[in-house]
Amino acid sequence: MLGWAILFLIIAVVAGIFGFFGIVSAAVGIAKVLFFIFLILFIVSLIFGRVRRR
Template sequence: MLGWAVMFLIIALVAGIFGFFGIVSAAVGIAKVLFFVFLIMFVISLIFGRRRGF
């Protein structure tokens, strides 16, 4: 999931260089959502992963 977020961020940067600002805003929005979903899933996996170890 983090890979997808980075990919959309790169798409946003390339689109920004070429002046496609509508695509930039969409790609940045998708990248932000994917990054926060990744963070939430990472924290959840850390919490439940430690409980299983005991």
């Protein structure tokens, strides 16, 4: 999922360079959402991984 967030961030940067600002805002929004979902899932997996080992 982090790979998808990075991909959309790269799309946003490239679109911003060429002046497609509508695509930039959409790609940045998608990248932010995917990054926060990845972050939440990462934290949850860390917590459940430690609980399972005990």
